[in-house]
Amino acid sequence: MTAQKSLRVCEKGHKYFKSSECPNCPTCDKENKPKSDFFSKLSSPARNALLHEGVDTLKELSMFTEKEILKIYGIGPASLPIMRHLLEEEGLAFKN
Known part of the structure; x- marks a missing residue:
């Protein structure tokens, strides 16, 4: 149904x-939809969820653990590999 x-x-x-x-x-x-920053690689729900949490840079994203990110409504497991890759490109990673 x-x-x-x-x-x-x-x-x-x-x-x-x-x-x-x-x-x-x-x-x-x-x-x-942003054209040039890391948000352009994310889905609308994930992008909106991060913005709602006050995250608008990769440095701010790196202050979260993967578990914390997945608890945010609008972010699913498919977004994690994209976020990991974007963080790695900048020499960053999720908090342990």
């Missing part, structure tokens, strides 16, 4: 359907 999708309208007037409680507008997410 699939969840029913409801029509929603964001602050900017974009109309979209969602079945989850997630308030993010897909159109706004695409418009706001």
